[in-house]
Amino acid sequence: MWKRRTLTVMAALLLVLPVAEVGAQASKGEAEDLTIRVAQEMAETLVDDYGVTGVQYAIRDEGTIVLSGGFGVNEAGNKKSVSKDAMFGIGSVSKMYVTAAAMMLADTGKVDIDQPLTTYIPDFKMADDRYKQITPRMLMNHSAGLYGSHYKNGILFDDNDTENYDRLLENLRTDKLKSEPGEYSVYANDGFQLLQLLVERVSRMPYSDFLEQKVSAPLGLTSTKTPLDEFNRGRLYPGRFPSLPGKLPAENANILGTGGLYSTAEEVTLFADVLMGNRPDLLSEASVSAMQQPEYRKGIWVKDERNIFGYGLGWDSVDLAPFGDYGIKAVTKGGDTLIYHSALIALPDNDVSIALLSSGGSSLYNTAAATNILLTYLKETGDIPAIHPDVTFTPPVQEAMPDSLKAYSGLYGTAGSTLRITIDNGEVALPGMLGGIIPGQTFVYTGEGEFTGKDGRTVISFDEQANGHTYARVKSVLEFPGLGQSVLAYYEWQKLEKNPLARPVAKAWKKRDGKTYYAVDEKINSAFYLSPAVLMKTISFDEQGGYANGTKIVDESHAVNAVEIPVMNGRDVTDLRFFSKYDVEYLQADGRIYIGEGAVKPICEGAVSFVTIPASGHARWFKIGEGAAGQTMKVHVPKHGGFAVYDANGMPVNISAVTSTNTAILPEDGLIVFGGRAGDILKITLKPDKTKKS
Structure with a gap:
C-alpha cells in the first residue's frame, strides 16, 4: 500500500505529540x-x-x-x-x-x-x-x-x-x-x-x-x-x-x-x-x-x-x-x-x-x-516503528556571561512596536511573545551566546546577519496541551540605530504619544469589526530613539518602516503619515485612513438624535459617556448602513451586520461606530434603564 523510501531532510517544524508509543504493528x-x-x-x-x-x-x-x-x-x-x-x-x-x-x-x-x-x-x-x-x-x-x-x-x-x-x-x-x-x-x-x-x-x-x-x-x-x-x-x-x-x-x-x-x-x-x-x-x-x-x-x-x-x-x-x-x-x-x-x-x-x-x-x-x-x-500502517515522546526540559543553570554581550543592549524594533533590551549581570528581561504563548520572563545566560528562560523551553540569542542588521533570535518549543509541541525559530526584534529628532519634530510626535486613531474607511459589514483592535492604532512614541510604532520618524507628520526582519515578524509593516482636514488630524497607514481620538465625541444623550454619514463615506465613531451608559439604543438603519457597539474591553456588544438587530444596551466607557453610504442618516433613540438610579 505504501511507497517506502528513506529521505534525509532538514526538519523545519517539530510537532512531537502526546500519543503513547505502540509496540507491535496492529492489524x-x-x-x-x-x-x-x-x-x-x-x-x-x-x-x-x-x-x-x-x-x-x-x-x-x-x-x-x-x-x-x-x-x-x-x-x-x-x-x-x-x-x-x-x-x-x-x-x-x-x-x-x-x-x-x-x-x-x-x-x-x-x-x-x-x-x-x-x-x-x-x-x-x-x-x-x-x-x-x-x-x-x-x-x-x-x-x-x-x-x-x-x-x-x-x-x-x-x-x-x-x-x-x-x-x-x-x-x-x-x-x-x-x-x-x-x-x-x-x-x-x-x-x-x-x-x-x-x-x-x-x-x-x-x-x-x-x-x-x-x-x-x-x-x-x-x-x-x-x-x-x-x-x-x-x-x-x-x-x-x-x-x-x-x-x-x-x-x-x-x-x-x-x-x-x-x-x-x-x-x-x-x-x-x-x-x-x-x-x-x-x-x-x-x-x-x-x-x-x-x-x-x-x-x-x-x-x-x-x-x-x-x-x-x-x-x-x-x-x-x-x-x-x-x-x-x-x-x-x-x-x-x-x-x-x-x-x-x-x-x-x-x-x-x-x-x-x-x-x-x-x-x-x-x-x-x-x-x-x-x-x-x-x-x-507500519511505516514508522513508534511515535516519539514529548521533549522534556529542565530549569537553566546560569553561567558567567562575557562582557562583550552587553553591546547587544539597545533599542530594538518589530512590526508595530519598539523595545529597549538591557543585558546585564547575565540576564535579560523580555515581555511576552507570540501573543503570550511565550510568557514574559527573565532569561539567564547559559553559554554559547544564549539566554534561556526559566522553564528551559525558550532560548534567546543575538545574530549579526549578512544585511548588516542585528537580530534578537528566539528558539522555543511551544506547548499546546492535548495537541502537542512545536519548535519555532525566528527573529523577534531588529536592533535600531538612534534617530535624533529636531525639537519641533519631537514636539509634534509627543502630542500624539498614547493617542488612539480609529479607521473610518472600513465598510460597516467588514468582518474586522469583530476585532476592533485591528481598526485602531495607538501611537507609542520613543523620543530618545526617534521612533514610533516601529517606524523611523522623518518629520513632523511622517515616519517610515524601519524593520527588515525575515521569517515572520517583519510581515505587514507600514509607514505613518498624518494630515489635517478641518482641524481634525487623520492618520494614513496600511492602506486605511484613521481619525484622531480628539474627534471622537460622546454619543448624544438625548432621547432622539441623528448621525449622518459624510460625503467621504467615512464611518463615525463615538464614545459612550456616563449619561448614555446603561440606556437601550435603537437605531433606524438604512439599507446599506449599520453600527457596532463595544464594551470598555473592546468586546462586541452588538454588530448589526452580524445579528441583524438594531438595539443594544450601551456599556459604560464603550464605543460605537456607525457606517453606511455617503448621505445616509441613522436615527438613534435612547431609552433609559428604569431600574438605574438617578
Whole structure:
C-alpha cells in the first residue's frame, strides 16, 4: 500500500505529540480504529480547549479516502457530528491553488517565473524603482520585499465586493519596498493577490473561472468555491463569536488568491494529489518539484533550521518535522481568516495527505492536531516503528556571561512596536511573545551566546546577519496541551540605530504619544469589526530613539518602516503619515485612513438624535459617556448602513451586520461606530434603564 523510501531532510517544524508509543504493528482493522479514535480525541480537544466550534478532517492515501470525520458544538453547547459535505473557508491554503495556477501557466510556456512581473502586469508600479526586479517566483516564496498586506475591506459579511482586489495596483503604486527583492523571505499576502492578477492577465479569464475550468472540473470538485461563485451558502459551516448570539453571516474573503476559497477536507486532500505530482495532466512533475524546493535558503534566514516556517513556492514549509526524523518528507500549508482556520500536510513520496479545517481556533492548533492524527496513521500502517515522546526540559543553570554581550543592549524594533533590551549581570528581561504563548520572563545566560528562560523551553540569542542588521533570535518549543509541541525559530526584534529628532519634530510626535486613531474607511459589514483592535492604532512614541510604532520618524507628520526582519515578524509593516482636514488630524497607514481620538465625541444623550454619514463615506465613531451608559439604543438603519457597539474591553456588544438587530444596551466607557453610504442618516433613540438610579 505504501511507497517506502528513506529521505534525509532538514526538519523545519517539530510537532512531537502526546500519543503513547505502540509496540507491535496492529492489524488493519485495529489501525483504522486507533486512527479514528485519535482523530476524534484531537477534534474534541480543539472544541473543548481551543475555542473551536467545528472541526472537519480527512486523510487520503494513494487517492483513496481512508479517514473522514468531523465534530463540533451548536450554539447551546451541545456536541454534534460535522458532515463531510460541510464547507469551510480554507484561508491561506488558498495560496496553494493560485501558486499551482501560475505554475500551470508556466508549464504551457505562457509564464516564466523568473522574468520580471511587469512582463505580465505592465501597469504594476511602485514608489520604489526596485519593483522592476520582482518576479513571480518572489511572489510565491515571499521574497518580493512587499510591505505585506492591504486588508481594507478584504473580508466582508454576506458581501462579495472586490474593492480590495480592484484597488491593489493603486495601493501598491504609492508603496515602497522594505528590502531588496529576493533578499529574504517574510510572509506577504499582497504577493498572492498579484499572483492572482497574473493568472487573470495571462489566461484572460476571471480567476474563479480559471479554478473551475482548470482545477475543479478535471478533479471533480463540487465543493471548492470562491465568494464570487454561485453555490448554496447554507453549506458553509457557521462561524460563531463568543459575545454575539446566533451564527455569523457568511464570511467572504474577497482576496481570492490570498485566502478566499471555501472547500471541504476531502476535497482539499484531492487537490493535494495535484501538489504531490499525481496529476501530471494538470501540473507537471517539474513544477511539483520546483514548488517543494527550500526557497527560503536562498536569502537571509534564521540560523536554526528547525522551524514552523521554511518556504517553498506557496508552501509554508517544505521539510516539516517530525516527519523528517522518520525519513519522510512532508510539506505543509496553514491558513487563517477571522472565522476559519485550516491545515494541509502532504507526504509526497508516500502519497498521503491530511486536511483539517475548523471554525474558530488557529492554523497552528490545526497543524498540531493533523500531525498527531497522521503520525498515528503512519504507525498503524507500519511505516514508522513508534511515535516519539514529548521533549522534556529542565530549569537553566546560569553561567558567567562575557562582557562583550552587553553591546547587544539597545533599542530594538518589530512590526508595530519598539523595545529597549538591557543585558546585564547575565540576564535579560523580555515581555511576552507570540501573543503570550511565550510568557514574559527573565532569561539567564547559559553559554554559547544564549539566554534561556526559566522553564528551559525558550532560548534567546543575538545574530549579526549578512544585511548588516542585528537580530534578537528566539528558539522555543511551544506547548499546546492535548495537541502537542512545536519548535519555532525566528527573529523577534531588529536592533535600531538612534534617530535624533529636531525639537519641533519631537514636539509634534509627543502630542500624539498614547493617542488612539480609529479607521473610518472600513465598510460597516467588514468582518474586522469583530476585532476592533485591528481598526485602531495607538501611537507609542520613543523620543530618545526617534521612533514610533516601529517606524523611523522623518518629520513632523511622517515616519517610515524601519524593520527588515525575515521569517515572520517583519510581515505587514507600514509607514505613518498624518494630515489635517478641518482641524481634525487623520492618520494614513496600511492602506486605511484613521481619525484622531480628539474627534471622537460622546454619543448624544438625548432621547432622539441623528448621525449622518459624510460625503467621504467615512464611518463615525463615538464614545459612550456616563449619561448614555446603561440606556437601550435603537437605531433606524438604512439599507446599506449599520453600527457596532463595544464594551470598555473592546468586546462586541452588538454588530448589526452580524445579528441583524438594531438595539443594544450601551456599556459604560464603550464605543460605537456607525457606517453606511455617503448621505445616509441613522436615527438613534435612547431609552433609559428604569431600574438605574438617578
